[in-house]
Every structure is written in C-alpha cells, then in structure tokens.
Amino acid sequence: MNPVVASITYRAMLGRKRIWLLAALPLALLAIAVLLRVFGGGDESTAVTLMQTFAIGTILPLLGLIAGTGVIAPEIEDGTIIHLLSKPIGRPTIIFTKFVVAASLMAAFSVVPTFLAAYLLIGTEAGIATGFAVGVLFAGIAYAAVFLLVGVLTKHAVVVGVSYALIWEGAIGGYVPGARKLSIQQWAQSLADQLSSSPFLKTDVALSFAVPAMVIVTVGAVIWAGQRLRGLSLTGDE
Amino acid sequence: MSVIELKQVSRWYGNVVAVNDVTMTIGPGVTGLLGPNGAGKSTLLHLMAGFLSPSGGTATLDAKPIWRNHEIYRTIGLVPEREGVYGFLTGWQFVQSAARLHGLQDDAAERALDLVEMAPARDRRIETYSKGMRQRIKVAGALVHEPQVLLLDEPFNGMDPRQRMHLMDLVRKLGAAGRTILFSSHILEEVERVAQQIEVLVAGRHAASGDYREIRRRMTDRPHLFRVRSSDDRRLAAALIADTSAGGVSLTEQGLEVRTEDFRRFTRLLPRLARDLNVHLWQVSPTDEDLESVFSYLSGRS
Numbered sequence: 001m002n003p004v005v006a007s008i009t010y011r012a013m014l015g016r017k018r019i020w021l022l023a024a025l026p027l028a029l030l031a032i033a034v035l036l037r038v039f040g041g042g043d044e045s046t047a048v049t050l051m052q053t054f055a056i057g058t059i060l061p062l063l064g065l066i067a068g069t070g071v072i073a074p075e076i077e078d079g080t081i082i083h084l085l086s087k088p089i090g091r092p093t094i095i096f097t098k099f100v101v102a103a104s105l106m107a108a109f110s111v112v113p114t115f116l117a118a119y120l121l122i123g124t125e126a127g128i129a130t131g132f133a134v135g136v137l138f139a140g141i142a143y144a145a146v147f148l149l150v151g152v153l154t155k156h157a158v159v160v161g162v163s164y165a166l167i168w169e170g171a172i173g174g175y176v177p178g179a180r181k182l183s184i185q186q187w188a189q190s191l192a193d194q195l196s197s198s199p200f201l202k203t204d205v206a207l208s209f210a211v212p213a214m215v216i217v218t219v220g221a222v223i224w225a226g227q228r229l230r231g232l233s234l235t236g237d238e
Numbered sequence: 239m240s241v242i243e244l245k246q247v248s249r250w251y252g253n254v255v256a257v258n259d260v261t262m263t264i265g266p267g268v269t270g271l272l273g274p275n276g277a278g279k280s281t282l283l284h285l286m287a288g289f290l291s292p293s294g295g296t297a298t299l300d301a302k303p304i305w306r307n308h309e310i311y312r313t314i315g316l317v318p319e320r321e322g323v324y325g326f327l328t329g330w331q332f333v334q335s336a337a338r339l340h341g342l343q344d345d346a347a348e349r350a351l352d353l354v355e356m357a358p359a360r361d362r363r364i365e366t367y368s369k370g371m372r373q374r375i376k377v378a379g380a381l382v383h384e385p386q387v388l389l390l391d392e393p394f395n396g397m398d399p400r401q402r403m404h405l406m407d408l409v410r411k412l413g414a415a416g417r418t419i420l421f422s423s424h425i426l427e428e429v430e431r432v433a434q435q436i437e438v439l440v441a442g443r444h445a446a447s448g449d450y451r452e453i454r455r456r457m458t459d460r461p462h463l464f465r466v467r468s469s470d471d472r473r474l475a476a477a478l479i480a481d482t483s484a485g486g487v488s489l490t491e492q493g494l495e496v497r498t499e500d501f502r503r504f505t506r507l508l509p510r511l512a513r514d515l516n517v518h519l520w521q522v523s524p525t526d527e528d529l530e531s532v533f534s535y536l537s538g539r540s
Contacts, residue, residue: 004338008324015326079320083332083379086287087339088311230306234289 005084005097009071013105021066022105025059026113033117044128047121048200051132055114056188060136061143061165064184067105068147069157071098077155082234092226099148099222106140131196132188139188142214145221146184152225152232181205187214240300240313240386240418241265242286247295249281256281258442259295264420268413270433271422272453278442279422280319283391286420287316299387312340315380319391319422322376325365329356329375332364336379350378355404369396377405388412390421394428406432430454461485462501467493467521468512477511493521 013022032050036042072095075081084094114136118129146164151157169183180186187210189203242264249257257278264286273279284290285297288304288311297304304310323332330351337347351357354374359367364375373396380388390409394402409432413419423429429436430450438446438453446453468474471494478484478496483503488495498504512519 002339004335008327008335011326012324079318079322080324082289082316082318082320082322083324083336084339085289085308086311086314086316086380087336088308088341089339090308231291232289233291234284 001100002089002093002097005089005094006101008084009098009101012075013067013070013101021070022063022109025062026109029054029059029113029117030120033120037120042121044122044126044198045200047118047125047128048198050121051114051118051128051192052189052201055110055117055132055136056139056185056192057170059113060110060139060185060188061161061169063106063110064140064143064147065158065161065165067102067109068144069151069161071102071105071151072148073151073155073157076152076232076234079234085229085232085234091229091232092223095148095152095226095229096222099145099225102144102148103141106144107137110140111137126198127196128192128198128201131192131194131198131201134195135188135190135192138191138214139184142184142187142218142221145218145225149221149225149228152228177204181209181213184214184217186210239266239416242304242387242418242420243296243298243301244282244285245296245298247282247285247292247297249278249285249290249293255442257285260439260442260444261295262437262444262447264418264437266413266416266418267435268409268419268421268433269435269437270429271420271437271439272424272426272429273422273439273445274424277424277439279424279439280391281442282439283389283420283422287314287389312383313385314387314389315383315385317373317376317380317388317390317393319395323364323372323379326363328361328363329367329371329378330360332375333360333378333382337382340383342382346382346384347378350382353381353408354378370398370401373397374401374405377408385417387418388420390419392423393421394423394425426453460501462498462504463525464496464498464504464508465493465521465523465525466496466508466519469518469520470515473515474512474517477515478508481507481511483507495525 032054036046085091111133115129115133118132122128124130147157147161150160154160168179169185173179173183173186186203186205190205190207190210193201193203194207244260244262247257247260248255260282271279271282281290285292286304288307291305299310299313302310327335333347333351334344337344351360354377356371356374356378359371364372367375373393377393393405397405409419409421434449436448436450436453437444446456466474471489475487475489475494479487483498483500484496485499486497508522509519
C-alpha cells in the first residue's frame with residue numbers, strides 16, 4: 001500500500017461529479033426498495049428477486065467495472081500514470097494500492113446499499129440481508145481485481161468488462177449451466193445462499209467451488225496486473 | 239555523475255521502425271536531442287526513461303538496465319511531453335505528491351516549486367494553468383529529488399518567451415552543476431542556446447553528433463538549391479555555370495534552378511554577375527531551406 005497513490009486515486013474516483021457515477025445505481029436500488037416497501041411488495045420472494053437481478057445481476061458488475069477499471073485505465077489512457085510510474089515504487093505496489101482502493105469503493109457503494117435495500121424490505125428475515133451483503137462484498141472484491149486487470153491489459157476495458165458481465169454471465173450463463181461455474185455473480189449467490197435460510201434462494205454452484213475460485217481469481221488477477229504494469233509500454237505522441 | 243548508454247537500440251511498432259540502431263552515450267552536461275517531428279525523439283526518450291522496452295540493443299543507466307527497473311527513478315527525473323498531470327490537483331499537491339512518492343518531506347517540494355517560480359500559483363488547480371505553467375509544474379515534480387539525470391521531452395513547447403528564458407537558464411545551470419540533462423527539440427536555435435552537445439535524430443536514425451558549431455557548419459555546408467527568375471535567364475545561366483560555386487544550372491519554365499556547393503561564394507557571386515551582365519533579378523529563393531530537407535541531407539550523408 002502506498003498512501004500517496006491511494007489518496008490520488010480516491011480523489012480521481014470521488015472528486016466532484018465522478019462520485020455520482022458510483023452513487024447513482026446504489027441510490028436506484030434503495031429507491032426501488034423504498035417503493036416496494038411503501039406499496040406493499042415487501043415479501044421474502046420479492047426481496048430475493050431484487051437482490052438476485054438488481055443488486056447482484058446489475059449493480060455489482062457495473063460498479064465493479066466503474067471502480068475496477070476507473071482506478072487505473074483513464075490514467076494509462078491520458079498518460080497521467082507517468083507521475084506514479086516514474087517514481088522509485090514497485091509497480092506491483094501501485095497495483096495493489098489501486099486494488100485496495102477499488103475494493104473499498106465496492107464495499108462502500110455496493111455492500112452497504114445491498115444490505116440496506118434488503119433490510120428495508122424484510123428486515124433481518126431469513127438472513128437475506130446479511131447473506132447478500134457478504135456475497136456482494138466478496139464478489140465485489142473479485143470484480144475489482146478482475147476489472148483492474150482488464151484495465152491494465154487492454155484499452156477496451158469497458159467493452160471487455162461489459163461483454164463478460166452481460167454476455168457471459170448474463171446470457172450464456174442463463175442457458176449453459178456449466179458457464180455459471182465461471183461466474184462471479186454465481187459465486188456471490190452461493191455465498192448468500194450459505195448464510196441465508198430462505199427457500200426462494202437456490203444456487204447451483206457449490207460453495208466448495210465458489211470460495212476457492214474467488215480467492216484464486218482475486219489473487220491471480222492482482223498479481224498478473226502487477227506484472228503487467230511492470231512491462232507496460234507507454235508510447236509518446238509520435 | 240551519471241551516464242545513459244544506448245547500444246544499438248532499435249524500437250519498432252509492428253512494421254514501423256521508430257528508432258533504428260542508435261548508439262549514443264549521454265554524459266554530464268546538457269545534451270540536445272534534435273530532429274524533425276516524427277523522427278523518433280519521444281520514443282528514444284521513453285526508452286531512456288524506462289517506459290518502452292528496446293526491441294533490440296540495450297539501454298543502461300550507469301551500467302544498470304533501465305527497462306523493468308524502478309530503482310532508476312531515484313536517479314532519473316522525467317518531464318514528459320504529454321500533459322501527464324492530474325488536473326484536479328493543485329500545483330502544490332502535485333509537487334508534494336511527487337516528493338512523498340520519493341519518500342521526501344515538504345521542504346523538497348517547496349524548493350522545487352521555488353526553482354520554477356511557481357510558488358505564486360501553487361494553490362490553483364493544474365487544470366486552470368496555461369501550457370507553460372503546466373510545463374513548469376512538471377519540471378518541479380521531476381526535480382524534487384534533485385536527480386542526477388533529467389530527461390525533458392520538448393520542454394520549451396508552449397512557453398512564452400520569458401518562461402522559456404527562465405527554463406533555459408535553469409537547464410543550463412543544472413548542466414553546469416554536473417547533472418546529466420537531455421532534452422528533445424525540433425528547433426535548432428533552441429538546442430544551440432542551451433546544449434553543449436547535440437545529437438541529431440532523423441527518421442529514427444542517429445544522423446549526426448557534435449557540438450553546436452559542428453552541427454551548424456554541417457547544416458550550412460551542403461548543396462543548396464535556388465530558384466532564380468530574371469530578365470534573361472539564359473545569359474545568367476551561362477555566366478553562373480562558368481563559376482566553380484555553381485554545381486549545376488537548369489533552365490525551366492519557372493526560371494533557373496541553380497545547385498550550389500558553396501553557399502557563401504554563390505550568394506556573393508549572383509548579385510555581382512547580374513549587375514555586370516545588366517540582368518534584372520526578379521526572384522531569388524532557396525527551395526530547400528526548411529528544416530526537414532536539412533535533416534534529410536544530414537541523414538543521407540552519415
């Protein structure tokens with residue numbers, strides 16, 4: 001961890017209007033929860049559906065994309081990263097710091113709203129709020145690492161990230177059961193299922209697969225990104 | 239005293255060769271890297287700064303490899319051409335962050351800020367700065383750790399004359415103090431005024447090397463091509479070809495084209511001949527005076 005790198009990254013992510021990019025979707029989730037509560041849709045099945053489709057299915061990957069790529073890709077794109085790279089700091093340290101920043105943003109902008117939204121609907125019933133909050137926390141960390149790596153690997157990080165979340169996890173995962181095994185969203189659901197006793201929540205990736213997979217993907221992505229940044233070529237204007 | 243050494247360094251992007259088999263040693267003092275736009279100056283600087291891997295050859299700083307070695311940044315300060323500065327930081331925050339990334343205290347940042355005379359604007363966001371001010375704040379950021387080696391990519395671009403003079407003074411002083419300084423430029427006058435040593439890069443090749451007198455001489459002592467229009471081109475041509483300074487004369491629709499090997503002799507000869515022959519000169523224009531042709535001449539010769 002390097003505090004200077006962290007503070008510059010936080011400023012870049014949260015400064016001025018940038019924060020709304022992170023805050024808009026979680027606020028929408030909370031707004032939906034409030035509306036459901038007010039108009040009497042606050043039952044367990046609705047809560048689980050909202051968590052599955054919106055909290056995990058939409059907000060989690062999109063925030064992962066915004067936070068994971070946002071902490072590094074724009075800096076590589078406009079060359080400002082030179083300020084950090086031209087200093088006697090190991091590049092894996094820079095990556096690790098950026099990863100911690102992205103993961104902390106995920107915790108603040110996806111875990112907290114997820115818990116609150118579920119709590120608003122059904123309180124602590126069946127451990128749904130806690131289950132999904134924990135699931136989103138670990139999945140958010142994994143997303144942060146993966147999209148950070150994508151941001152270092154390619155200029156088209158957003159396209160790649162959206163393709164993974166929408167096409168692989170969203171579409172292919174919906175029809176091909178095997179693809180679900182390689183889905184961060186499914187791992188989040190496995191964790192949530194473990195902590196929740198709700199009968200409405202069914203997952204088909206075993207926890208014994210999901211947890212090691214999450215750890216390996218997260219650690220692997222951060223290490224790979226660190227090595228990749230060591231060999232990053234920056235081209236001049238010519 | 240630090241030395242950057244390139245040995246047969248090449249760098250290509252796909253099929254495009256940006257730097258071709260360059261061998262040079264940059265030692266203490268100020269060195270100017272001169273070349274037209276697109277000659278590969280930025281690529282060469284990036285290779286020296288550890289932001290590009292050589293496709294061939296080796297780049298070392300004090301005999302240690304530059305690529306994939308972040309320890310070199312204790313010795314190197316870099317001022318990139320691209321506006322590599324966070325617009326949302328104030329000038330002070332930018333320089334302070336540079337100092338802290340080097341593990342230095344605020345006094346180092348204060349000193350660097352004073353050195354480039356940016357103290358008055360220190361609390362403004364960098365995005366409100368003019369191009370010249372951004373340039374100076376980047377220089378301050380590169381100087382916080384008082385590096386032995388300073389690399390500057392087109393540092394005088396976008397500066398007003400006063401800022402330019404000030405930075406030139408600073409660069410000269412640092413060079414006189416024994417630092418190793420390399421800056422790139424496409425303007426000969428700029429390089430002449432600051433650098434003792436000049437390296438010329440043309441189309442990715444190391445075209446010439448020497449002090450400014452040497453480079454200046456090689457740039458004027460070359461065949462010049464003039465276009466001359468007069469009241470009697472044919473008579474003038476006959477008289478010109480009789481003199482040794484004219485290498486070739488051809489009669490064209492647009493007038494005479496005269497190639498000369500001896501610039502000074504020819505420029506004295508022409509008006510004298512015209513007067514003696516009673517020929518009116520309507521137009522005398524050099525056709526290849528642009529820097530590009532000077533450069534391509536230099537590169538063709540070496």
